[in-house]
Amino acid sequence: MPTLHAVKPHRPLTGAPRSLRPSGQERQASIIAAAAALFAANGFKGTTTKEIARSVGISEALLFKHFPTKRALYAAILKEKVSIPELLASVEEAARKRDDRQVFTLIASHRIRRSADPTLLRLLLFSALEGHELSAMFFRTQHRVFYDYLAGYIAQRITEGAFRGVDPMLAARAFTGMLTHHRLLHEIFCVPAHRNPGDSVTAYVTLFLDGLTAPCSGSRKLVTRGKA
Amino acid sequence: MPTLHAVKPHRPLTGAPRSLRPSGQERQASIIAAAAALFAANGFKGTTTKEIARSVGISEALLFKHFPTKRALYAAILKEKVSIPELLASVEEAARKRDDRQVFTLIASHRIRRSADPTLLRLLLFSALEGHELSAMFFRTQHRVFYDYLAGYIAQRITEGAFRGVDPMLAARAFTGMLTHHRLLHEIFCVPAHRNPGDSVTAYVTLFLDGLTAPCSGSRKLVTRGKA
DNA sequence: ACTCGGTAAGTGAGTGATTACTTACCTTGA
DNA sequence: TCAAGGTAAGTAATCACTCACTTACCGAGT
Numbered sequence: 331m332p333t334l335h336a337v338k339p340h341r342p343l344t345g346a347p348r349s350l351r352p353s354g355q356e357r358q359a360s361i362i363a364a365a366a367a368l369f370a371a372n373g374f375k376g377t378t379t380k381e382i383a384r385s386v387g388i389s390e391a392l393l394f395k396h397f398p399t400k401r402a403l404y405a406a407i408l409k410e411k412v413s414i415p416e417l418l419a420s421v422e423e424a425a426r427k428r429d430d431r432q433v434f435t436l437i438a439s440h441r442i443r444r445s446a447d448p449t450l451l452r453l454l455l456f457s458a459l460e461g462h463e464l465s466a467m468f469f470r471t472q473h474r475v476f477y478d479y480l481a482g483y484i485a486q487r488i489t490e491g492a493f494r495g496v497d498p499m500l501a502a503r504a505f506t507g508m509l510t511h512h513r514l515l516h517e518i519f520c521v522p523a524h525r526n527p528g529d530s531v532t533a534y535v536t537l538f539l540d541g542l543t544a545p546c547s548g549s550r551k552l553v554t555r556g557k558a
Numbered sequence: 559m560p561t562l563h564a565v566k567p568h569r570p571l572t573g574a575p576r577s578l579r580p581s582g583q584e585r586q587a588s589i590i591a592a593a594a595a596l597f598a599a600n601g602f603k604g605t606t607t608k609e610i611a612r613s614v615g616i617s618e619a620l621l622f623k624h625f626p627t628k629r630a631l632y633a634a635i636l637k638e639k640v641s642i643p644e645l646l647a648s649v650e651e652a653a654r655k656r657d658d659r660q661v662f663t664l665i666a667s668h669r670i671r672r673s674a675d676p677t678l679l680r681l682l683l684f685s686a687l688e689g690h691e692l693s694a695m696f697f698r699t700q701h702r703v704f705y706d707y708l709a710g711y712i713a714q715r716i717t718e719g720a721f722r723g724v725d726p727m728l729a730a731r732a733f734t735g736m737l738t739h740h741r742l743l744h745e746i747f748c749v750p751a752h753r754n755p756g757d758s759v760t761a762y763v764t765l766f767l768d769g770l771t772a773p774c775s776g777s778r779k780l781v782t783r784g785k786a
Numbered sequence: 787a788c789t790c791g792g793t794a795a796g797t798g799a800g801t802g803a804t805t806a807c808t809t810a811c812c813t814t815g816a
Numbered sequence: 817t818c819a820a821g822g823t824a825a826g827t828a829a830t831c832a833c834t835c836a837c838t839t840a841c842c843g844a845g846t
Binding site (some may be wrong): 579606607608618619621622626628663 | 832833835839843
Binding site (some may be wrong): 359372373375393419430452455456458459460465466469473484486492494496497499500501503504506507508509510511512514515518519520524525530534536537538539540541542543 | 604757772
């Protein structure tokens with residue numbers, strides 16, 4: 331069974347005279363990278379070990395020297411992708427200042443703009459639909475952390491009287507739902523973007539914080555706004 | 559090749575003394591029903607023709623007498639599920655009255671409560687992820703019609719000054735995003751519902767129309783509300 | 787009324803191709 | 817030298833799909 335956590339470089343990494351034959355760890359990394367792309371594109375059942383081997387440029391036999399089964403390789407990929415993002419630092423600073431707009435904008439930007447790895451969403455959906463056992467953990471660290479954190483913030487702001495008294499968890503899910511749906515349309519259903527990401531983020535945040543109903547419409551609302 | 563459009567009942571349908579052997583059309587319908595459930599649960603690649611046949615209670619050979627290929631069966635299912643829902647009548651009535659809350663509540667209820675067929679969402683996602691050619695049409699009639707209609711309504715209400723001047727399409731997508739995400743959590747990621755559907759619908763609609771920011775918080779808004 | 791034949795409904799036992807995975811063996815490099 | 821890196825050529829199982837064949841149904845002819 332291959333060890334994923336060992337950090338013992340077998341060969342010098344500094345200006346190494348590239349060997350003809352990469353080390354086991356380098357191979358393992360390249361296998362994971364190639365397999366992740368294929369699994370994201372075609373799912374677990376839709377990807378064959380032969381395809382993976384060909385994509386890496388090795389034989390199937392070597393593939394099975396690194397990972398005992400296809401499922402173990404898949405699990406290794408999900409485990410590698412599971413990592414709590416560190417974005418929370420800047421968000422927490424904005425949260426400390428009670429800058430609502432900044433909190434939501436930072437999270438929205440991260441979820442829409444910096445969706446660095448476009449394979450993550452497909453991998454997440456495939457693993458959930460196909461019922462992989464690591465899907466729940468993947469979902470928790472890649473998606474749920476955001477609305478869990480948001481729910482806590484919203485609950486706090488409600489007690490402070492800044493937000494209306496809605497269910498914080500439901501509100502948090504509503505916001506992340508907007509963002510996830512945005513990515514879903516583009517990355518899964520291939521709907522073309524009709525405006526730049528920055529505008530979308532601003533629109534989503536404004537919509538969520540201030541609502542759709544016009545501030546000065548008839549007898550409904552009178553508004554005196556601070557900024558913008 | 560079996561003909562799908564022939565409407566020539568070989569046996570009397572009225573109070574028929576159930577024959578031992580169902581007609582071809584009855585068989586075809588039961589095949590589609592059983593296969594749809596399996597495809598929704600396991601995807602196209604994850605479902606075998608043997609499983610389908612066993613689920614219907616027939617031999618694989620008979621399955622292939624009704625559908626020339628597995629893919630043709632899958633396509634027949636997607637085509638059958640593609641049907642513009644008729645909900646629009648009640649929604650259009652509310653729209654005519656300019657009852658914003660009712661318009662959004664009706665759509666939200668339909669998308670959350672009456673998601674009659676729980677396999678539809680899984681089928682939609684699987685077909686999109688696996689890249690089936692009918693996926694786009696399926697998406698259009700099952701999902702896009704809602705936010706297209708909403709976008710039109712929102713655009714109209716903006717010109718009337720009732721809604722703020724956001725991008726109508728983006729706003730419509732944001733609302734349906736909330737709803738889709740709600741179903742996604744429950745049906746795909748198995749997150750348990752923590753409140754009844756009616757409350758969720760009300761919360762989503764209020765959130766979307768009026769926003770999260772408290773109406774009387776500090777210097778931001780002064781509100782005189784008509785109802786509730 | 788009753789047989790009889792045409793046809794639709796239905797199946798057991800395969801087909802070759804592809805699957806995940808193995809075995810026995812070679813090559814490279816320190 | 818010798819372990820780690822690497823492969824050609826398998827394996828049994830499973831895949832979508834086919835073939836040759838039987839069974840049930842129903843209307844027409846007598």
